[in-house]
Amino acid sequence: MKLLTLNCHSWQEDKQWEKIRDIAKAIHEKQYDVVALQEVSQSIDPNIEAKNFASVLLEELQQLGTSEYEYVWDFAHIGYDVYEEGLALLTKHPIIDQASFFISKSEDTSYWKTRKIVGITIEYNGKPISFYSCHLGWWEDEEEPFVYQADRLLAHVQQNEIFYLMGDFNNNAFIRSEGYDYLLEKGLYDTFALAKEKDSGITVKGKIAGWDQNKADLRLDLILTNKPVAVERSTVIFNENNRPIVSDHYGVEVIIAD
Numbered sequence: 001m002k003l004l005t006l007n008c009h010s011w012q013e014d015k016q017w018e019k020i021r022d023i024a025k026a027i028h029e030k031q032y033d034v035v036a037l038q039e040v041s042q043s044i045d046p047n048i049e050a051k052n053f054a055s056v057l058l059e060e061l062q063q064l065g066t067s068e069y070e071y072v073w074d075f076a077h078i079g080y081d082v083y084e085e086g087l088a089l090l091t092k093h094p095i096i097d098q099a100s101f102f103i104s105k106s107e108d109t110s111y112w113k114t115r116k117i118v119g120i121t122i123e124y125n126g127k128p129i130s131f132y133s134c135h136l137g138w139w140e141d142e143e144e145p146f147v148y149q150a151d152r153l154l155a156h157v158q159q160n161e162i163f164y165l166m167g168d169f170n171n172n173a174f175i176r177s178e179g180y181d182y183l184l185e186k187g188l189y190d191t192f193a194l195a196k197e198k199d200s201g202i203t204v205k206g207k208i209a210g211w212d213q214n215k216a217d218l219r220l221d222l223i224l225t226n227k228p229v230a231v232e233r234s235t236v237i238f239n240e241n242n243r244p245i246v247s248d249h250y251g252v253e254v255i256i257a258d
Contacts (some may be wrong), residue, residue, distance in 0.1 A: 029060060
């Protein structure tokens with residue numbers, strides 16, 4: 001099973017259409033089973049030509065000859081005053097169920113710190129597996145604490161089966177005793193740690209939105225699961241070394257033994 005997660009930073013990138021085509025080309029060539037996307041936006045201003053980013057991505061895939069993917073999307077909050085910013089999941093497998101739910105204290109979609117999760121359950125090799133596209137807040141945010149959001153997330157996921165949490169967790173996995181360790185203490189497994197083959201795992205370099213003072217290499221984007229699955233490989237993608245950069249985050253792809 002092939003999985004990809006990417007914070008798209010959609011409609012905020014230079015050469016945005018070229019980067020959409022780069023993402024579509026990767027999905028077309030790799031044929032991921034599930035793709036989790038964050039910062040998936042659409043314009044609320046009729047004067048701005050920005051359709052739903054996931055919808056545009058599917059159109060690009062169809063141009064390449066890949067038409068079996070479908071997506072689910074929901075918006076979490078208004079971003080940059082003119083976008084409905086949300087999350088999406090793409091899959092080429094039958095969707096059994098789907099969900100979206102708030103994990104932040106705020107459920108006001110006009111507030112930029114409001115956080116929502118989008119989830120699907122698919123049938124894969126005859127069994128149901130759930131996937132969640134995640135975009136959480138920061139560890140030190142007193143107004144919207146990470147622990148509250150993580151607890152609310154785990155309270156919603158289907159605990160009776162295997163599930164994957166994929167996305168931008170806004171907590172650096174290289175730092176101990178903060179958000180990353182908190183998630184592992186809750187019984188989650190990091191597919192990066194489980195992988196037989198892996199690279200550095202770094203998904204952010206330098207200053208980006210939400211990390212304005214950052215000068216370090218960060219591992220913010222993760223694929224976590226509730227079972228110790230057999231992971232063949234975990235690879236950072238869209239980082240220039242492995243396909244062109246398409247966002248202020250790099251993506252993560254994993255291959256899991258069926």
